[in-house]
Amino acid sequence: MKILILGNGGREHAIGKKLFEDNPSINIYFYPGNGGTSLIGKNIENYHSTLELGFFAKKNGIDITIVGSEIFLMEKIVDIFHDFGLKIIGPNYLSSQLEVDRSFSKDFMKKYGISSPKYEVFSCYDKAVSFLEKKTKPLVIKTNGIAGGKGVFLVKNKNEAKKALKTIMIEKKFGNSGNKIIIEDYLQGIEASIISIFNGKHIIPFISAKDYKKIGENEIGVNTGGMGSIVPNPYMTNSVWLYFKKNILNPTLKGLILEKLIFFGxxxxxxMITSNKVYLLEYNVRMGDPETQALLPLMESNLLNIIQSIFLKKKIYISWKKLYSCCVVLSSNGYPENYDIGKMISGLDSLKEPFYIAGANKKKDKWITSSGRVLNIIGIGNTLKEARYKAYDKVKKIKFDNLYFRKDIGL
Known part of the structure; x- marks a missing residue:
């Protein structure tokens, strides 16, 4: 069995590790991968387009490809692999619009009565400013396109709102992703992440997770790709699950089938869990990062068997350990804005599993930072408190210049 995993972060390392632990005889390829993925598989190089990756997969007899990073979805990788007759886990280009085009996604939610915040869409800066002049309550401003998890601004007043608009639409900080923007009602509550599997017929949810998106403790500062996560999310009570399934999951499934947004992935x-309701803020059409890193160590089922079952359209049953998981992201100071790389990491070779490489490479037996998010450290325990303690105890063993991490993950 040959598997290709697309992406270069901790999520892809976690997927690869889980597959390899469950099935030691498989061969795993990563593109582009990182220093951690090279230890469990082969990082392939010198492929500069999705078409070239398709040729590679066909030539090398890749049995299944898993799309980790959303970047590949924008390049129609699934459609191209289907043209090659290859099996790939991920949405075709039309279905990927649920993530890469927020106005498409919001219109889908509205059409199918899915519980979500009220919103307006703007492609004109002046019209957006005029709309904001009439508003007095906090709002959320989002780029229409994907921005690595960073194109979301919570604005509490008109000055903050205009500054966010200028950043997105005038200064073009997020490029073409900011050509159109979404302005939606701000909701006070607790966020939750539910990763699930869609096999074209059923949506099978994983256990819940909580992501910590802001760079600063107590959820302050700019948005990042994620600074930590816990599993399960303590706020996903039975009543919240029931509300989610009735008002979000079930109408989503109905809409996907009626709109022919069918994919395997x-x-x-x-x-957002508020005091009296649960709202859907967004869809992603791939596994979340760093939620995946906290989830997979608790999965008892064989991940490869689950993935193979997706293509059969059969109901999938997933077994989970009755434990808690806490993931702490170690980053380069300055992330997600400006940061230095090339810093030597100490303590990594003696670190106990589970942990994942997000942005580091090994050069002459030394680990060197190569990105903003560097390592994902995982603690597992019988309680969330124990899992959190174990994660931060492991964090103490890692050293590198400009190391930064949040100290409140799991509190």
Whole structure:
């Protein structure tokens, strides 16, 4: 069995590790991968387009490809692999619009009565400013396109709102992703992440997770790709699950089938739990990062068997350990803005599993930072408190210049 995993972060390392632990005889390829993925498989190089990756997969007899990073979805990788007659886990280009085009996604939610915040869409800066002049309550401003998890601004007043608009639409900090923007009602509550599997017929949810998106403790500062996560999310009570399934999951499934947005892959629900309701904030059509890193160590089922079952359209049953998981992301100071790389990491070779490489490479037996998010350290325990303690105890063993991490993950 040959598997190709697309992406270069901790999520892809976690997927590869889980597959390899369950099935030691498989051969795993990563593109582009990182220093951690090279230890469990082969990082392939010198492929500069999705078409070239398709030729590689066909020539080398890749049995299944898993799309980790959303970047590949924008390049129609699934459609191209289907043209090659290859099996790939991920949405075709039309279905990927649920993530890569927020206005498409919001219109889908509205059409199928899915519980979500009220919103307006703007492609004109002046019209957006005029709309904001009439508003007095906090709002959320989002780029229409994907921005690595960073194109979301919570604005509490008109000055903050105009500054966010200028950043997105005038200064073009997020490029073409900011050509159109979404302005939606701000909701006070607790966020939850539900990663699920869609096999074209059923949506099978994983256990819940909580992501910590902001760079600063107590959820302050700019948005990042994620600074930590816990599993399960303590706020996903039975009543919240029931509300989610009735008002979000079931109408989503109905809409996907009626709109012919059929694919074999992962579907992520980003939720907001308020005092009296649960809202859907966004869809992702791949596994979340760093939620995946906290989830997979608790999965008892064989991940490869689950993935193979997706193509059969059969109901999938997933077994989970009755434990808690806490993931702490170690980053380069300055992330997600400006940061230095090339810093030597100490303590990594003696670190106990589980942990994942997000942005580091090994050069002459030394680990060197290569990105903003560097390592994902995982603690597992019988309680969330124990899992958190174990994660931060492991964090103490890692050293590198400009090391930064949040100290409140799991509190």
């Amino acid at each position: 992962f579907l992520y629900f980003g939720l």
